[in-house]
Amino acid sequence: MSKKLLDKQEIERAIVRISHEIIERNKGVENLCLVGIQKGGVYLAMRLAKKIGEIEKTEIPVGSLDITFYRDDLMIRRQPVVSKTEIPCDVTGKKVVLVDDVFFTGRSIRAAMDAIMDIGRPALIQLAVLIDRGHRELPIRADYVGKNIPTSLDERVEVLLEEDGHEDSVVLMRREDAGAK
């Protein structure tokens, strides 16, 4: 009951396009720092950093951010495993681009912004996502979007990546199928 939304090539194209948009919007890469939100955003942030680095011939700092302690749904999700927050630079004064795989209610992004602000004081925060599936519950929007995909609430969007041992793809599933991948 699952439907492929993006394949390997389409994901690659989205990464390339977003990379260019980030460079363009920020007029270069000075003070740029990419931060992937655990778990899904981390590998995407690394891909973007690599791509931007290739284009600009420089190394872009990239880190990971765990937002567990900032979530508002602790009692619903029961004891999520805490992952690493590792950001290789001081975020104060930086242009931080948060990266996530699927943009949904906006609650994770809210948590991520709080988490970043507790670490330092960035000059600005932007948001890059591979998929925007709608259903926002907070007034938050993305600066860079790989693909907009209208979904219903009983559906689930999964981003599968090579780094996790899958073939690169984005699939749409019914909620009851989710988790059985």
Place this chain on the structure above:
Amino acid sequence: MPVLNNKDLLGIKELSADEIKHILDTASGFKDVLKRDIKKVPTLRGRTVVNLFFEPSTRTRTSFELAAKRLSTDVINFSVPTSSVVKGETLIDTALTVQALGADFMIVRHSSSGVPHLLAKNLRASVINAGDGTNEHPTQALLDAFTMREKKGRIEGLEVVIVGDIAHSRVAKSNIYCLTKLGAKVRLVGPPTLIPDGIAKLGVDVYYDMDEGLRGADVVMMLRIQMERQGKGFFPSTEEYFGRWGLTSERFALAKKDAIVMHPGPMNRGIEISSDVADGERSVILEQVTNGLAVRMAVLYLLAGVKA
């Protein structure tokens, strides 16, 4: 995914190795938070933590208090010797009163073993044992394990020596359960009056001779000697005790070259440990205190996620 299933943390006895590891892993995340400038996270905003201490303690209470504050909870310190118990209120009534104030967590210390268990059975709140009688002090053992893992990279296979009053030490008990569950080899060292007969059945080795017990150790954990034991005939004098079972630098040299020394505090310098060892570069005694915060944050955080 490993989860804690009990709403309470009563002892290490009740935990599986996986649960212990899950707590330690979670504590690593909090240790990172503690290294930041802003050492506070909003995770448990709106929750209430009550320190219900029936026995005086500054260190453990302060550690729990700060851990709870770092998680953005509201913390109340309810020290009972100065409060209602003096007026003859029963333990259960005191605890129910505190619960009625809206406590989500009760951190309990009591001189009588089993009190946290009694309260856990009769309260909705999560009960965390902060030391009960001579039974257990689970968060101390967790922070000790966390420190060992951090310093040695592992716990399995480590040779850990615990020296002192094993019989009356809840720290020793919790450490024995914790370390054996995680695969360390535990040796107990002390006078026979302070090492209960038959404790080897818990999977530990017993040494009355300290030099023999220290040989090749990775970790040496010294326990605090209670002065009142001397009056009760457990050992004849502190001089004789220090001569046989005190940790001096000469003795410490018998352990491995990279061995670390630990102490749950407060220390009696010159009675169970000499100052040069306590302040030496292989002493991790102050790091234990820091790690205590991370471990206690992890325990509060994980228990908050347990479905009642």
Place this chain on the structure above:
Amino acid sequence: MKILIKNGHVIDPSQELDGIYEILIEGKKIKEIAPSLKKGKSASVKVIDAKGMYVLPGLVDMHTHLREPGFEHKETIKTGTHAAIKGGFTAVCAMPNTTPVNDNAGITEYIFQKAQKEGMCTVYPIGAITKGQKGEELSEIGMMKDAGCVAFSDDGRPVENPLIMRRALEYSKAFDVPIISHCEDLSLAEGGVMNEGLLSQTMGLKGIPKEAEEIIVYRDIALAGLTGGRLHIAHISTEGSVNIIREAKARGIKVTAETCPHYFSLTEEAIKDYDTNAKVNPPLRTVKDIEAIKEGIKDGTIDVIATDHAPHHKNEKLREFDLAPSGISGLETALSLSLKLVEEGVITLSELVKKMALNPAGILKINKGTLKPGSDADIVIIDLEKKFKVNSDLFISKGKNTPFEGWELKGMPVITICMGRVHEWQ
């Protein structure tokens, strides 16, 4: 008023009866007992058909805490004797650790009269050996015997000073009353709350070594040998005590001994999770001790099974393990737990009747524990097959403190007749 019990399987070791007999009760006494009483059926005779049931002499509990006077919130003479009747006991011996202590004839008379008025079964007071149970001066044993005391004990405490114990054993000879010893060396026990061993270590509770009991068992047996007084050892719990008593009996020392159902039904494991309802003194021991206690019951080393019925108020048990009072509310489970010994083949039902009726009556020299014509009409009719689940909410005793909550037990009294009065249970 006459009562005829027919078709029941009568067991009365005092007459060596074991078979179908009919018993005729007239007033408060047993009139006749025979295989078949060919009496004309008369309207004035109430007939109890005990087909399929066992008919035994009413049980005698020589170790009961009725708590009155002084602790009426735990139990009263009224509720305690009512619980006794439900448990198949028609006579109980009230231990003296009340407030005030039963250490003088005035208190004895008070208990006696209160029991006459409100008691549902016969109550025999036990007097304190020493004034205030302080272990210092002997109580007025002679006057208290005249007032109704059948034995003397400082139960709850040992008589710590061996010289005082010696005097008690000597002096009591003049009145031919047993001295019941609670054996516990208080210095060695040092405030312990459970059996000493690995479990006490891992629970962080102060242990009481078995030797704390055995040292005093041995001491008091030595003093019984020295004085020729009649010594009865209360509630033994250890293998060592059984061995010491067995050896003393072989030497001809005048010593008898009792144990309680919990000492052959439970080990120290029952207090896991800090269950204060399993806190007793002496403490529950180990499997090895249970086996030795059963062996002692079997070979006669242990003469008596008593309840040590020690009711406490719920709130008193709902507290720190160290501070909770010791004791089990035992009257309403003792018989059923003891019947397990019969089921397991440790002893016969007839031997059980000896341990729970005839022997205690003999030690106390009271005319109970028998169905001989002319004796009191104290009878218990039991259904050996009837199963039930222990539910302390249904206890008549005020003490709901039982570690047997939820246990499935087999065999229980269905009718208890005390002094000719019939109490039926469904």
